[in-house]
Amino acid sequence: MKNRLNYVAISLLVFAYLLSAGRFLRISLTGGDGEDADSKVIRIAHWQLEPGYREALDWAMSEYMKLPKVQEAGIRVEQVPINQRIYNQFMNVHLISGTAPDIAARNSQVIASGNTARFYSAMDSYISQPNPYNAQKFLADGLDPALAEYLSASSWQDTAVDGMRGGYDEILDGYYGIPVSTLGNGRIYYNDHILKLVKAFIKEQIQQSPQPDWLTKLWIDRSGDKVKGYLPDNQRLREWLALPRIPPETLGQFILYCSAVKVYGKAINDPYLVPISVGNYGGNNLCFAYEPIFLSNFSEGIEGPIGSGVDGFETAYGWSTERWSFDDEPIREYINLTQLLTSFYPEGFLGLDREQAMRRFILGKAAMISSGGWDAASIFMGAQNRDDPDDRFEPIIRRAPIPAEGERWAKLLPYQTSEASFLSGVALSVNNTSKNFDWAVDFLQFVTSQPINEELNRRSGWLPATGGAETIEKMKAFIPQSEGFPRSMSISFGGATAAMRREWVSQSLLAMAGDITYEDFKSRMVAILNDPIRGMRGYWISKLTAIKDQSRALDRMVSTLEYRAYLNDDQKSETKLQSLVYKSLNEDEGVQLEWLWKDTYPNESYPTNNN
Amino acid sequence: MKHLKTGLAFLAAAYLGILVGCDQGEHSKHxxxxxxxxxxxxxxxxxxxxxxxxxxxxxxxxxxxxxxxxxxxxxxxxxxxxxxxxxxxxxxxxxxxxxxxxxxxxxxxxxxxxxxxxxxxxxxxxDYRTDEVDLPKAQSLYREVLSSESSNDLVSEATLRLAQTYVQTLTQEGLTRAISILGNHLESYPNSNWRSVVAQYLGDIYYERLNDPKNALNYYQIALEEGFANKTKEHIYIWRMAEFAKRSDQALLSTVYSTKLVEEYPRSQYGWFALNNIRRYNEANPDDSVPLPEMRNAFLEGVGQ
CATH class of the missing domain: 1.25.40 (Serine Threonine Protein Phosphatase 5, Tetratricopeptide repeat)
Structure with a gap:
């Protein structure tokens, strides 16, 4: 019996070995696509696992494979959806080993970010030509004739709503990706059912005489040294209350609404109902919508060359040269507002994940959630597919409101941020080593043609990336708004050194949640900024090194382009060369930074690791 | 005789063989x-x-x-x-x-x-940690290009690099020298393809290093006429021009660039600022009202400038 078992085990081992060897041989012979070496399979790697996206892409692929020329050539298109958590590792390994998919979604974290041109193809020469699938015969019926003419005659690049900026590589000054969808910036999703109930509740409470304490505390009072409350009880408020399905239009109304949800939850004995559902996922944290607006109050005198925006270095430099301080009103009031907002979040929100936050909203236990357009399909689907029809609701979508005149923070939050320079997403790049390069480009032209892009994004519930492609009704609230100030004009530690960024993120979150006082937050930030290695002094050193590295990268591009321009007498290379040389002149070896040091500290030599 | 013939035939064959072999060797090496x-x-x-x-x-x-x-x-x-x-x-x-x-x-x-x-x-x-910079040698090589019979394009590029070496000295004298080199080049090569880059770099030096927005604007104007080299940042340069004009007491001219920005660059995040710039001008100059351009929405228009 024992011997027989041994034979079985050995047979199983031999079988497994043979199977594995056979599979290895097959993969070696076919390059892993399961077909013979001449087979034409185009694989597309991406991490868009949101509901509907893969199905929509499947549809586009199947439409493409129905084209006679594609069938004749035996082309097959397959998608390789990969979890975002392992996408980088997957792409790094396959790019280096030469087995990466033909097309891949661009990700700045992928190893290829520093080697983009080595792994991916510049699309500049393709996007400067019209997209053949936008020829009049392919366009949707009923399209405005002028638009149809524009789409068919314009360059592929000009038919993209973002001018293909979503695929643009700043360092290489070239287009390395073709965006196929537009994500839609952050918005607040309101539960319309709760909105109606709570607004009715406010109407009832506001009529009481005397008004309840929770309500009177909200009325703005500027009579003392400190401003108390948030909004006036005025005609504007009463008019808004009269409209049951209209979400808050001002920050004051929003604070009133959130406060009312808390009181309403107690009144109906529902301890789980919260105003805003939030987890540890930054995209849900509404505080971040207000951060750039508050902190844009510091931008004057801090921005480097006009129009370049304020980067992490300029933020820290501005602090170190006392152009702004942690005692200034905008930053203090920003933390004050965030502490108020987090009081509307679930208890211990930093311990909740993105899924839990979304589930809470879908289950009707939160009056709202903040997120981008990428979560819209999940939220709409969840809200409308509750088991009990009475639990179903229609999310209403709005931007985070800013204060109206007379409300708290009106002077510090005068404008929204502009979304004019939005970038479309899911930028697909073509692998330089693709065996089916031309077909890969052809597929991207197909998927970004007006009728296909419209349908792809209709099915996935995203905003389209191609001009003339209709946006579905539900997504119209995500259409980028042009009005507002440039987000890049705000101070931010987001682009600062890793140490400063980490400290800012962790300490501001603790301050928001009320776990530390503002004074603690301030002293911890000041400590890191004054740290001789991790602070401002170290930043001067690391920034110069980073710019020198970037200068090297520019030199590489410049000399290679010079060579190409010389060999081919190529005007396009010449234009790009001029653009890169201009950039090189301005960034050259950190000369601007050295000038800044000299202007700021004329009697001190530039810091190094040795002084 | 027969042996001689046979011998010659053998040598010829051997020689041919060597020739062919050599040729094959050369061919293979090639x-x-x-x-x-x-x-x-x-x-x-x-x-x-x-x-x-x-x-x-x-x-x-x-x-x-x-x-x-x-x-x-x-x-x-x-x-x-x-x-x-x-x-x-x-x-x-x-x-x-x-x-x-x-x-x-x-x-x-x-x-x-x-x-x-x-x-x-x-x-x-x-280029590496212990590599010493040698500006005089660099300048000498760039100057050799300027005095050679190279194409205008290469002369322009060498001019820019030469000027850059003077900016790198971090001295006022260096800046003056750089300005002179670039200014002379603009005069001497009015048809250069690099005119825009030379003018813009000169404008940058005037504004960023000498805080002279008026001269900066003049040179940016040349770059605008020639076409900025980096098209993706054109809207930023136009916004810069509006600011240069404002900061050099040419408020009306500033509204001209602001109008251009709003009308031609719907994807610019400075569009709304530019619109406000015109509004403020109109408030300050009610008799000189500048028409307000309409804010555009690139997404809705389906244009990707």
Whole structure:
């Protein structure tokens, strides 16, 4: 019996070995696509696992494979959806080993970010030509004739709503990706059912005489040294209350609404109902919508060359040269507002994940959630597919409101941020080593043609990336708004050194949640900024090194382009060369930074690791 | 006699055999060289400098200096060695020697000028930790290009690099020298393809280093007329011009650039600022009302400028 078992085990081992060897041989012979070496399979790697996206892409692929020329050539298109958590590792390994998919979604974290041109193809020469699938015969019926003419005659690049900026590589000054969808910036999703109930509740409470304490505390009072409350009880408020399905239009109304949800939850004995559902996922944290607006109050005198925006270095430099301080009103009031907002979040929100936050909203236990357009399909689907029809609701979508005149923070939050320079997403790049390069480009032209892009994004519930492609009704609230100030004009530690960024993120979150006082937050930030290695002094050193590295990268591009321009007498290379040389002149070896040091500290030599 | 004939036939056959063999050997060597060149140039196409350097450095010494492609392959080998990573004294010396060979032996003035600009750049920057910058040598090479019979384009590029070496000195004298070099170039080469870059760089020096928005605007105006080199940032440059105008007491001119920005660049995040700029002007100058352009929405219009 024992011997027989041994034979079985050995047979199983031999079988497994043979199977594995056979599979290895097959993969070696076919390059892993399961077909013979001449087979034409185009694989597309991406991490868009949101509901509907893969199905929509499947549809586009199947439409493409129905084209006679594609069938004749035996082309097959397959998608390789990969979890975002392992996408980088997957792409790094396959790019280096030469087995990466033909097309891949661009990700700045992928190893290829520093080697983009080595792994991916510049699309500049393709996007400067019209997209053949936008020829009049392919366009949707009923399209405005002028638009149809524009789409068919314009360059592929000009038919993209973002001018293909979503695929643009700043360092290489070239287009390395073709965006196929537009994500839609952050918005607040309101539960319309709760909105109606709570607004009715406010109407009832506001009529009481005397008004309840929770309500009177909200009325703005500027009579003392400190401003108390948030909004006036005025005609504007009463008019808004009269409209049951209209979400808050001002920050004051929003604070009133959130406060009312808390009181309403107690009144109906529902301890789980919260105003805003939030987890540890930054995209849900509404505080971040207000951060750039508050902190844009510091931008004057801090921005480097006009129009370049304020980067992490300029933020820290501005602090170190006392152009702004942690005692200034905008930053203090920003933390004050965030502490108020987090009081509307679930208890211990930093311990909740993105899924839990979304589930809470879908289950009707939160009056709202903040997120981008990428979560819209999940939220709409969840809200409308509750088991009990009475639990179903229609999310209403709005931007985070800013204060109206007379409300708290009106002077510090005068404008929204502009979304004019939005970038479309899911930028697909073509692998330089693709065996089916031309077909890969052809597929991207197909998927970004007006009728296909419209349908792809209709099915996935995203905003389209191609001009003339209709946006579905539900997504119209995500259409980028042009009005507002440039987000890049705000101070931010987001682009600062890793140490400063980490400290800012962790300490501001603790301050928001009320776990530390503002004074603690301030002293911890000041400590890191004054740290001789991790602070401002170290930043001067690391920034110069980073710019020198970037200068090297520019030199590489410049000399290679010079060579190409010389060999081919190529005007396009010449234009790009001029653009890169201009950039090189301005960034050259950190000369601007050295000038800044000299202007700021004329009697001190530039810091190094040795002084 | 019969043996003699047989012997001669044998020798001839042997000689032919040697000839054929030699030819095959030469042919094989040539093919191998060609393969290395092809692979090296292909690697360079994809910015894989290490691979390109390996291939081209190997084949370059075997090439005949008189051959058509010698200068081009030597130049490519120089670029590959220069940019191979990590940068090292050996690679930089190798690159310098290749560039120097092109300068000394190439017959085409254009590639010689390119090699001088590249070698100048090597002297101008520190490529590795202990690499010393040698600005005088760099300046001398750039000047050689200016006085050569190179194309206008290469003269313009060398001019920009030469001016840059003076900006790098971090002195007022250096700035004055750079301004003079660039200004003279604009006058001397009115048809240069690089006119826009030269003018914009000059404008940047005036504004950023000398806080002179009026002169900065004048040179940006030239760049605008010629067409900015970086199209993706054009809207930022127009916004810059509106600000230059405002800061040099030319408020009405500032509204002209603001209007241009709103009307022509719907994707600019400065559009709304520009609109407010016009509004403020109108408030301050009610008798001189500038028409307010309409804010556009690139997404709704389906245009991607």
């Amino acid at each position: 093919s191998e060289n060609q393969k290395l060149v092809d692979e090296g140039l292909e690697a360079l196409k994809y910015y894989d400098y290490n691979l390109a350097g390996n291939k081209l450095s190997k084949v370059q010494p075997n090439l005949d200096k008189g051959s058509d492609s010698w200068d081009r392959i030597t130049f490519a080998a120089a670029i590959a060695a220069w940019h191979s990573s990590p940068p090292s004294a050996h690679n930089i010396e190798l690159a310098s020697s290749f560039f120097q060979q092109v300068i000394d032996h190439a017959s085409d003035a254009q590639i010689i000028a390119l090699a001088k600009i590249s070698l100048g750049r090597i002297y101008e920057v520190s």
